[in-house]
Amino acid sequence: MKPLSQFLLCGLLPSAGLASSSYQKQLGGLDLDSKPQLAAPSYRKHLLETHKQLVEISSISGHEVPVANFLHTYLPTLGFETWLQALPASNTSWGYLPERYNVVARPRSDASHSSSAAARVLVTSHMDVVPPYIPYHIDAPSSEEITGSTIISGRGSVDAKASVAAQIIAVEELVASKAINASDVMLLFVVGEETLGDGMRFFSDSLQSHSNSTSLKAAIFGEPTENKLACGHKGITFGSISAKGKAGHSGYPWLGKSATEVLIRALGKILEHDFGKSERYGNTTVNIGKIEGGVAANVIPKEAQAEISLRIAIGDQKNGADIIRKQLKSILEEVDSEALSLESKGGYGPVECFCDVDGFETMVANYGTDVPHLAGDHVSYLYGPGSILVAHGDDEALRVGDLEEAVEGYKKLVKHALEA
Numbered sequence: 001m002k003p004l005s006q007f008l009l010c011g012l013l014p015s016a017g018l019a020s021s022s023y024q025k026q027l028g029g030l031d032l033d034s035k036p037q038l039a040a041p042s043y044r045k046h047l048l049e050t051h052k053q054l055v056e057i058s059s060i061s062g063h064e065v066p067v068a069n070f071l072h073t074y075l076p077t078l079g080f081e082t083w084l085q086a087l088p089a090s091n092t093s094w095g096y097l098p099e100r101y102n103v104v105a106r107p108r109s110d111a112s113h114s115s116s117a118a119a120r121v122l123v124t125s126h127m128d129v130v131p132p133y134i135p136y137h138i139d140a141p142s143s144e145e146i147t148g149s150t151i152i153s154g155r156g157s158v159d160a161k162a163s164v165a166a167q168i169i170a171v172e173e174l175v176a177s178k179a180i181n182a183s184d185v186m187l188l189f190v191v192g193e194e195t196l197g198d199g200m201r202f203f204s205d206s207l208q209s210h211s212n213s214t215s216l217k218a219a220i221f222g223e224p225t226e227n228k229l230a231c232g233h234k235g236i237t238f239g240s241i242s243a244k245g246k247a248g249h250s251g252y253p254w255l256g257k258s259a260t261e262v263l264i265r266a267l268g269k270i271l272e273h274d275f276g277k278s279e280r281y282g283n284t285t286v287n288i289g290k291i292e293g294g295v296a297a298n299v300i301p302k303e304a305q306a307e308i309s310l311r312i313a314i315g316d317q318k319n320g321a322d323i324i325r326k327q328l329k330s331i332l333e334e335v336d337s338e339a340l341s342l343e344s345k346g347g348y349g350p351v352e353c354f355c356d357v358d359g360f361e362t363m364v365a366n367y368g369t370d371v372p373h374l375a376g377d378h379v380s381y382l383y384g385p386g387s388i389l390v391a392h393g394d395d396e397a398l399r400v401g402d403l404e405e406a407v408e409g410y411k412k413l414v415k416h417a418l419e420a
Helices: 020-026 044-056 065-078 161-176 198-208 259-272 320-336 400-419
Strands: 080-087 090-092 095-097 100-107 121-126 151-153 185-190 218-222 229-233 235-244 285-293 303-312 340-348 362-365 379-383 397-399
Touching (some): 065 080, 065 185, 100 161, 151 400, 379 400, 397 400
Parallel strands (some): 121 185, 229 362
Antiparallel strands (some): 151 397, 235 303, 285 303
């Protein structure tokens, strides 16, 4: 495969897509010219080529092998040693997952490394994206007219291939300028963040089993934070609520018991319940994502189920999910202890990240990340380009300037982590 530096920037020209005016609304109504137009950095072409190649490769969760193979081939052309870390095929709650690969990379140096030996600073993001695949598009009539306000769209253009591209360029720039020692930093791009977090969990297990795992002092996680430094994010827990009834003819409802009616009463109580709040993370929120039940309109339903998730604002990372699950079970017992049951699918409480770094605005995220899936005593940073408000949507997009700002932001964070 040719190194990306050999691809022509004219390949970035649009083939289809919406005009920048339509993206202005999708980007929260922001004025595209609100930020000063700075001179293009020397790495703009390199950054945009990297980002383009990543977004053009479909990598929906469970199908990340093509993008992993691309990075495994591409990163050595930039002076990195790379390893593919294989996750075995498995049957999961998300269905059957084939063998997939995390990508581990380290800048070449005189020191000898392995894929499991930790550096002092880990720079990481995820390769997988949510469905459906949406083609890459850049809104510029010619490569010469690309500016910091130019809009790039496509699935993963924000979450999180923007972070992957910016992290690669940032580390490459730091090593080339000798601002850091090559042996001090490691890149990690994982699978499965959008589903089970299994890529980061697998890497974490491999790291903890290695004798040098204690050398990891900080981890910088790439997610869309609008280039603000996140002080943390809410926790989350998933659950399946099942209701059991007695089937019968709908003309004689007193002879049966409707599982859906019991379930609806329970869900109503859950929606009305105050699950707690905190000053930093706000309210704990509920989402009823899926409801199923019954077989026909004229049959009293014997069974019904609901899949729910809660974004947790109380407790800490270790106990927050347990606090919420106890409240859920209490509600189900109050409504109908015989008919209702809860199957918990794991979770964690609010996750704290380090955000006291000069030069960064701060924020708190409502979404989940891989931060809690990496075990250890390291310091965690959470930062990246683009807005979560457009991630996962049909019009996922960000500005060229957001990508460039993120490169500089990651540089600052790597140096801060090493100095700290």
